Amino acid sequence: MAGRVSETDPDVGSLAVVGLGPGSAAQRTPAVSAVLAAATDVLGYQTYLDLAGPFAAHQRVHASDNREELDRARHAFALAAAGARVAMVSSGDPGVFAMAAAVLEVLDQADDPAWHGVQLRILPGVSAAQGAAALAGAPLGHDFCALSLSDNLKPWAEIERRLALVCEADLVLALYNPRSKARPDQFARALAVIRAQRAAATIVVLGRDVGRPREQLTVTTLAELQPEQVDMRTLVIVGSSRTRRIERADGGCWVYTPRFY
Amino acid sequence: MAGRVSETDPDVGSLAVVGLGPGSAAQRTPAVSAVLAAATDVLGYQTYLDLAGPFAAHQRVHASDNREELDRARHAFALAAAGARVAMVSSGDPGVFAMAAAVLEVLDQADDPAWHGVQLRILPGVSAAQGAAALAGAPLGHDFCALSLSDNLKPWAEIERRLALVCEADLVLALYNPRSKARPDQFARALAVIRAQRAAATIVVLGRDVGRPREQLTVTTLAELQPEQVDMRTLVIVGSSRTRRIERADGGCWVYTPRFY
Numbered sequence: 314m315a316g317r318v319s320e321t322d323p324d325v326g327s328l329a330v331v332g333l334g335p336g337s338a339a340q341r342t343p344a345v346s347a348v349l350a351a352a353t354d355v356l357g358y359q360t361y362l363d364l365a366g367p368f369a370a371h372q373r374v375h376a377s378d379n380r381e382e383l384d385r386a387r388h389a390f391a392l393a394a395a396g397a398r399v400a401m402v403s404s405g406d407p408g409v410f411a412m413a414a415a416v417l418e419v420l421d422q423a424d425d426p427a428w429h430g431v432q433l434r435i436l437p438g439v440s441a442a443q444g445a446a447a448l449a450g451a452p453l454g455h456d457f458c459a460l461s462l463s464d465n466l467k468p469w470a471e472i473e474r475r476l477a478l479v480c481e482a483d484l485v486l487a488l489y490n491p492r493s494k495a496r497p498d499q500f501a502r503a504l505a506v507i508r509a510q511r512a513a514a515t516i517v518v519l520g521r522d523v524g525r526p527r528e529q530l531t532v533t534t535l536a537e538l539q540p541e542q543v544d545m546r547t548l549v550i551v552g553s554s555r556t557r558r559i560e561r562a563d564g565g566c567w568v569y570t571p572r573f574y
Numbered sequence: 575m576a577g578r579v580s581e582t583d584p585d586v587g588s589l590a591v592v593g594l595g596p597g598s599a600a601q602r603t604p605a606v607s608a609v610l611a612a613a614t615d616v617l618g619y620q621t622y623l624d625l626a627g628p629f630a631a632h633q634r635v636h637a638s639d640n641r642e643e644l645d646r647a648r649h650a651f652a653l654a655a656a657g658a659r660v661a662m663v664s665s666g667d668p669g670v671f672a673m674a675a676a677v678l679e680v681l682d683q684a685d686d687p688a689w690h691g692v693q694l695r696i697l698p699g700v701s702a703a704q705g706a707a708a709l710a711g712a713p714l715g716h717d718f719c720a721l722s723l724s725d726n727l728k729p730w731a732e733i734e735r736r737l738a739l740v741c742e743a744d745l746v747l748a749l750y751n752p753r754s755k756a757r758p759d760q761f762a763r764a765l766a767v768i769r770a771q772r773a774a775a776t777i778v779v780l781g782r783d784v785g786r787p788r789e790q791l792t793v794t795t796l797a798e799l800q801p802e803q804v805d806m807r808t809l810v811i812v813g814s815s816r817t818r819r820i821e822r823a824d825g826g827c828w829v830y831t832p833r834f835y
Binding site: 407 | 595598599600601602603604605608667668669670671672674675676677678679681682687690691694696697698699700701704705707708709711712713714715716717718719720721722727728729732735736739740742743744745818820822823828830831832833834835
């Protein structure tokens, strides 16, 4: 499995924001693995560092809290500007509700020319919605949207407004950050918005810890879904009016959204 | 790079629908590479087979036209039901506007119990929108949608209706199959719908052949975008009201959508 030369050469004074994919190393691109192997410094949330490792003795590993994204991004630029080869790890795809936007927010606000001189790269990965979808079949096989239900950075009224519009557009919904301990009631409010527009029999897929040892896939309906089935480690896919299920010989089912309308 | 045992074991009488990612082998997951190496039969559009290969002399390679998706899926089930280990290749992610939905459409309509007995798996990959986004920065860093502009399988009026609603929701738009030779004028009509709702200065990213030798990235605005800049090998990302650009020291720019609203 050969990477391109530009992806495996040592990058002095560089920052690569890399996506680990859903979990297992088998779902991680060789380009990302090459960056991790060549890094002098690896930054990330501890859970993601555990997925990305093990690391060699000479590699410096900097764990931080998952909520300290901007501090972590500033730390990464400071190390890279001083000559380090920095890898910043995200689960899934760093470009989808993850670290790449935080890194660019920090760069956008940075006055230090050395930070702007850092060789920056974003390396994509398979995002959580794709991992859950592949396990279920092809629920994202036609028009879909990816929305974050976290109101840490966005007013809740805007989240409800968007949900109503994408339901009206009959898109499949991939919902990230659906329900935290700090705001357990909001998912029920989001569900109420969706239920007002979609049929009770609409298929819902819940993927929890997809690609990791405790992987769990649940196929249910909008009527049967209970908010307590969902937490921050769950990716929720709500089908469109066209999303269907096929019973499997082994007792499970496949879920897919036809390409035709 | 160890795959899980279940991903590398020979699967007799199996069909794996695999995503090659944007193009280069460095962006392809080891799980997909393992399936390709173990397959007795590989099916796909010739362009994707060229990306997936080379194959060993004992592997049977079945090229088909890109528009013959249902025929290709039926052929795959027939081979697998007869005992072959079949790999069906898609570019990007097979679950996103690609072969996984076509395969499940065929299974849904199949009467033959042997087809339902085939061990079926979908293996995700990095989709075109993610490849283009990573090259540009993080334009998909917040709420976004993925829409196909092809009206081969969906009425054009429905495409325009969806575009208007997702623009109203202020989502970033990732547009697949934007403009074909058979319907060159439709992209201009889609643009008119978007321009009616989004500011002239809205950032637009065009990724053409991302991850392949002729890779080309263009950052422009909604006002400046010309339909002739876009073809079927182009992935179009239209920013939200919040999408921003950062000038780079090397003369280019980064594009990102902040996580906060």
